[in-house]
Amino acid sequence: MPEKADVAIIGAGVAGLTAALHLAEDGCSVLVIDQGDAFRGGSGANAGTLALQNKKSELIMFYRAALAEWRRLGDAVGGDMGYVGRGGLRVAESEEEAETLSREVARQKELGIETEWLDGNRLRHHAPWLGPSIACATYCAGDGFASPLLVGRALVEAAKRAGVGIATKRAFLGQRATDDGCRLETSAGPIDCGDVVIAAGPWSGQVGDKLGVTIPVECHVNMLSVTRRMAQFMDNQVVTHIAGRLTLKQYPNGSCLLGGGWRGRGGIDTGRKDLHLGRLEQNLRLHGQVAPHLRDAAILRSWAGFEAETPDHWPIAGGFRDHPRLFAAIPAKAGFTAGALVGRLTAERILSGETPSWARPMDPDRFQH
Ligand SMILES: Cc1cc2nc3c(=O)[nH]c(=O)nc-3n(C[C@H](O)[C@H](O)[C@H](O)COP(=O)(O)OP(=O)(O)OC[C@H]3O[C@@H](n4cnc5c(N)ncnc54)[C@H](O)[C@@H]3O)c2cc1C
Known part of the structure; x- marks a missing residue:
């Protein structure tokens, strides 16, 4: 027997599950399918x-x-999402980086973003654990981090409680129109539904091709490393670098997570996501330079994951003019941060038929024709 839902969502990452949660809370029947397990794509990695x-x-x-x-x-x-909101530091090393940081802060101030400039004694007092190469930094109280593992668990549970069906190891293969919507062909049988949401992260281009729309997402392979637990030294702040080459945080359990968007090897075409050891070494060296405590850290594990990026860096959220029952929820870079809002905006577009004017840059139609 075919399964039925008002809305079928392809992809059980942060975008697909938050869209599902909002739709179900508004009374829609929702089925989320994923070719793998829930929250094991970019959202889990x-x-x-x-x-x-x-x-x-x-x-x-x-x-x-x-x-x-x-x-x-x-x-x-x-549920517990492991959210820590103790603010963050954005650091600069060279004179040129300090100038860029200062220009960006001025622009952010104009936009009403509160940051505090730290250099000299104030910087050393605020973060005595930073290495001597750090010339200055800005502190932003709005920065924080969460645990993807805990977020995944909490979101899946909340969606299920709201009545969302989540079918894992069920890949979307194709579709055909029916009188009152469409029939999705999946690896575990058909699903009859009214509306369809593409929330397949970096695979959204492939899914879009089968649904007749253009979604020009590129897939990046990003690497991360986690250390063994260490004594707390950085007051649970998140650190980023003006040159964009580092993200560092220490979880309350003492483990440090070392990233910065350094590219691994592979892609969705081959399904491979392998470490690039040369780049990983550079990434780890930079962490040791920024936070010398890390020079003694033992790396427990390094891994790579897939991340989507759009040509204009804006997420994709909303509907398609020529396909009135098709929608997309695809956060671009920093998509974990963007994902919850992208999911809600897409759900609201389905429910109300409206997109708020400030969300228009995310319109999926910008890539059609
Ligand atoms: C190593 C790494 C570090 C990152 N760090 C950060 C960070 O610190 N902060 C931040 O904001 N962002 C970060 N990101 C980006 C962020 O993780 C992603 O942009 C975000 O999680 C994407 O969520 P999503 O729901 O769009 O996609 P995903 O979580 O990738 O989910 C898409 C799902 O679609 C499923 N799917 C695909 N094709 C099909 C099909 N045909 N049928 C059924 N299901 C299908 C996949 O199995 C997958 O589960 C990082 C990414 C990586 C890889």
């Missing part, structure tokens, strides 16, 4: 950074809203 001050200035107001959405989601979901 990421660094959990929820930072504001390291975003491009043209996107920063969107990310401010995205962070507010995380706080709202935390209240709605109720």
Whole structure:
């Protein structure tokens, strides 16, 4: 027997599950399918950074809203998401980097983003654990991080409680129109539904091809490393670098997570996500330079995951003019931060038929024709 739902969502990552949660809370029957397990794509492999001050200035107001959405989601979901909101430092080493940081701070101030400039004694007092190569930094109280593992658990539980069906190891293969919507062909039989949401992260281009729409997402392979537990030394702040080459945080259990978007090898075409050892070594060296405590740290594990990026760096959220029952929820870079808001915006577009004017840059139609 075919399964039925008002809305079928392809992809059980942060975007697909938050969209599902909102739709179900509004009374829709929702089925989320995933070719693998829930929250095991980019949403389960990421660094959990929820930072504001390291975003491009043209996107920063969107990310401010995205962070507010995380706080709202935390209240709605109720479970422990491992959220730590002790602010963050964005560091600069060379004179040139310090100038860039100062220009970005000025622009952020104009936009109403509060950051504090730290150098000299104030910087050493605030973060005595930073290495001597750090010339200055900005502190932003709005930066934080969460645990992707705990977020995944809490979100899956909340979606199930709201009545969402989650079918794992069930790949979307194709579709055909029916009188009142469409029939999705999947690896575990057909699903009849009214609306369809593409929330397949970096695979969204492939899924879009089968649904007749263009979604030009590129897949990046990003690497991360985690250390063994260490004594707390950095007061649970998240650290980013003006040159974009580092994200560092220490979880309350003492483990440090070392990232920065350094590229591994592979892609969704081959399904391979392998470490690039040369780049990983450079990434770890940079961490040791920024936070010398890490020079004695033992790396427990390094891994790589897939991340989507769009040509204009904006997420994709909303509907398609020529396909009135098809929608997309695809956060771009920093998609864990963006994912909860992208999911809600897409759900609201399905429920109300409207997209707020500030969300128009995310319109999926910008890539059609
Ligand atoms: C190593 C790494 C570190 C990162 N660090 C951060 C960070 O610190 N902060 C931040 O904001 N972002 C970070 N990101 C980015 C972030 O993780 C992702 O952008 C975000 O999680 C994407 O969520 P999603 O729901 O769009 O996609 P995903 O979580 O990738 O989910 C998409 C799902 O679609 C499923 N799917 C695909 N094709 C099909 C199909 N045909 N049928 C059924 N299901 C299908 C997949 O199995 C997958 O589960 C990082 C990414 C990586 C890889």
